[in-house]
Amino acid sequence: LGLNPPNAKLIKPPKARRTDIAFWTQLLIDIDPITENADPFQMLQEVQGSTRLSQVPPSAMEILDSGRGIQIKIQLVPTELTSDEQRRTIERRTSHFLHQLADELNGIGNCRIDTSCSDLARVSRAENTINWKTDRMARCLQRAVEPVNWKCFMADTYTNFRDKLDPPQVIPYENPWEILPFLSPLRKT
Numbered sequence: 001l002g003l004n005p006p007n008a009k010l011i012k013p014p015k016a017r018r019t020d021i022a023f024w025t026q027l028l029i030d031i032d033p034i035t036e037n038a039d040p041f042q043m044l045q046e047v048q049g050s051t052r053l054s055q056v057p058p059s060a061m062e063i064l065d066s067g068r069g070i071q072i073k074i075q076l077v078p079t080e081l082t083s084d085e086q087r088r089t090i091e092r093r094t095s096h097f098l099h100q101l102a103d104e105l106n107g108i109g110n111c112r113i114d115t116s117c118s119d120l121a122r123v124s125r126a127e128n129t130i131n132w133k134t135d136r137m138a139r140c141l142q143r144a145v146e147p148v149n150w151k152c153f154m155a156d157t158y159t160n161f162r163d164k165l166d167p168p169q170v171i172p173y174e175n176p177w178e179i180l181p182f183l184s185p186l187r188k189t
Contacts, residue, residue, distance in 0.1 A: 004120050018087050021120040024079040027094060027150070028124055029072040029101065030114035040070040042109030047072060052101055053153055060148035063141040064124075067131030069111065071124055075144035087120055094118040097154050 006020040031043045044063065047053065062073040081087050095118035102113040125131065127140040 002121065002123055004122075006121070015123065016121045018091065018120050019084055021081055021087060024081060024090055024120060024150070025076055025147075027074040027076060027097075028117045028122055029074070029098070030066075030117045030124075031070040031072070031111050032114050033069055033110060034107075034112050035110040038069075038111050039109035040065075040111050043105065043111040043113075044070045044072070046105050046108045047101065047113075050101060050104060052097070052104070055152040056148050057146065058142070059146040060144055061142060062144040064127060065139050065141055066125045067129075067136035067138045068134045073124065073144065075147045077147045077149045079150070081120075091118050091120060093154055 002016055004021045004023060004025050006016040007022040029047060031040045031047065033040060048058070048061070056074060060075050062075060064071040064073070079090075081090070095115065098113060098115045098118055102115050106112045125138045127138050129138050130136070131138060
């Protein structure tokens with residue numbers, strides 16, 4: 001189930017890509033267990049009580065027991081996406097927001113925040129489907145009834161994140177194989 005609606009004329013199978021997304025309508029926070037005795041509901045309480053989400057009313061959160069962990073879908077006031085640069089900016093902002101949340105909360109209840117859920121074309125589990133990892137059915141615990149403006153809880157994330165970034169390293173090469181010496185130090189980190 002796609003989180004954000006695509007422009008139907010642009011979709012290229014098998015699934016929508018970032019450039020296909022027409023509106024930003026949901027942000028996904030995916031809570032995954034990291035041990036057998038994990039308690040995703042404990043992490044859910046901490047996420048809901050986090051200062052990063054203090055401006056998000058519970059009525060804007062759809063909560064799904066995914067059959068393994070918990071998915072929180074924050075219903076957003078729709079933002080029309082008109083350029084790929086705008087889409088990339090939203091994905092970077094979302095990634096930084098999820099990393100901030102993970103840095104604050106990972107490990108609680110033996111769970112972690114999945115920080116890879118920042119792409120606009122992200123799909124999520126649908127209720128009443130079976131999670132093949134656990135053979136349990138996903139069920140909706142709470143429906144979102146009121147959207148929230150993303151600026152009330154994410155307005156400062158990208159600015160702060162960008163300030164911390166080093167300028168990109170330009171790697172000159174003519175032959176694609178010449179880039180390999182530059183990649184080997186990255187593999188060690």
